[in-house]
Amino acid sequence: MNDQRLYLTEEPDIVNEFIRFFETLLGGHRRSHFLNIAYLRPWARHIITIYEGADLIRPVLRSEVKAVVFDIEEDKAPGLDGYSAFFIQLRGRRDFPPRYALKVDLRKAYDILEWDFVLAALKLFGFSPKMIAWIEECISSTAFSVALNGGLHGFFTGTRGLRQGDPMSPYLFVIAMEVLHLLLMQRADQSDSFHYHWHCKEEGVMPVRYLGLPLISSRLSATDCRPLLAKVDERIQGWGKLYLSFAARIQLIQSVLSTLNTYWAMAFILPKGIIMLIEARMRKFLRQGGTNSGMAKVAWRDICRPLEEGGQGIRALEPLNQGLMCRHLWDILQENHKSIWVTWIRTIA
Incomplete structure (x- = not known):
């Protein structure tokens, strides 16, 4: 059934409806300029310093790469080739049995996060233009086809969404959520109708409950x-x-x-x-x-x-x-x- 509540029975119509849905979800037109959210800077608690920004774009040392690779859990597979960290760490050995890795993709809530918003958030928190350009190249190089009944149909580029399984995606999502926090703080500060109860003298977080137990x-x-x-x-x-x-x-x-x-x-x-x-x-x-x-x-x-x-x-x-x-x-x-x-x-x- 499509948006007009019409039942589709022919395969070409069904394929086109799938392509239209996912192209609407993941595609669209990108803005030609950064979103302007710099006005939120007064509410931002953590801004990257000049030295931290320079440290992010400096050349990565071989020793640092090795330390990170050998610190990964053995059953993790961070690369596109699917090789686990165990394979890389013990690549010189010849006495282990053959094995294979199985990766399962799960859809996450950040599938519709707009890339322009992510880039604007990075600029807000003080990331250098070079670092932002690197991240943009990583997240904006995706294209999609719809897999339906064993075949691939359509081909379109995306304008939103962070790839599940990408080690960088959770960090970008956290940065985007921090912008939401700043928006809420701004509205609370500027609203005459929003007030704390007079008995509330300080913010309270603990205790909360998780899985029936107090944290x-x-x-x-x-x-x-x-x-x-x-x-x-x-x-x-x-x-x-x-x-x-x-x-x-x-x-x-x-x-x-x-x-x-x-x-x-x-x-x-x-x-x-x-x-x-x-x-x-x-x-x-x-x-x-x-x-x-x-x-x-x-x-x-x-x-x-x-x-x-x-x-x-x-x-x-x-x-x-x-x-x-x-x-x-x-x-x-x-x-x-x-x-x-x-x-x-x-x-x-």
């Missing part, structure tokens, strides 16, 4: 753990109406509640007060099927013993948390390069 810059506090307690209470209150047997409650604690706790325990050292509150809720649910209080007939430490020792096999949260934290230390000792934690530690060390 914080300090030790985890009891306040940060409120969502975990709320999740445990929510599950227990829902189960309290089901008149579950003792065996069923044991199974739910092992398979559901322990999983919730483990997810947090893998990322943080949980406060002891929070551990006590969580285990208190688990004890009450095990005894009565809810969160009501009652007299414990067996000590919780005995319930947490293995089955062969007379317990119920429920894992105590504090030693579990300590064991999961040791995993991060083990990754550091083993220099696990796939771990973001290890990479961060090596960066700040």
Whole structure:
């Protein structure tokens, strides 16, 4: 169906519609001059100095190229030829088996970023004309054909979009997003209707939540753990109406509640007060099927013993948390390069 809501059934019409769509998305007419966004400079926090600009366009030393190539992860393939860094680093060896590299292209959000805007942003942040010309040559030399049913159709040049897989594309996209930040700052400063609430004395960023966990810059506090307690209470209150047997409650604690706790325990050292509150809720649910209080007939430490020792096999949260934290230390000792934690530690060390 095309923009006029007409169904296309003939192959030439379908091919032309595909070409028209992608040519509209990626092509068009380029401006003959730079976009003028120099007025945003007063809001720019970071401007390239003369020395930094000169350093960007100086000749690259052979030792620098070698250092960068040998610092790339072995399974990365930065070049157009598809050869991995492992192949380049060990090119003198003859004792490794044959292998091949498979690269998968994924579409990114910066496919429609206009090149003229990128070049204007580079000029705004103080990049030298020579550096800008180099970058323009890299991003503006693309042409496209549409692959449809095994054949290539059409051929057109683009005026927008950053190539996925190009090592330079993420940096150019970040620069473009910085311009958006400057525009927002400018509008906020110049608008009479935009004001902070009088209780807001400073900007706040942390904590935020990612994948259900708080991102914080300090030790985890009891306040940060409120969502975990709320999740445990929510599950227990829902189960309290089901008149579950003792065996069923044991199974739910092992398979559901322990999983919730483990997810947090893998990322943080949980406060002891929070551990006590969580285990208190688990004890009450095990005894009565809810969160009501009652007299414990067996000590919780005995319930947490293995089955062969007379317990119920429920894992105590504090030693579990300590064991999961040791995993991060083990990754550091083993220099696990796939771990973001290890990479961060090596960066700040």
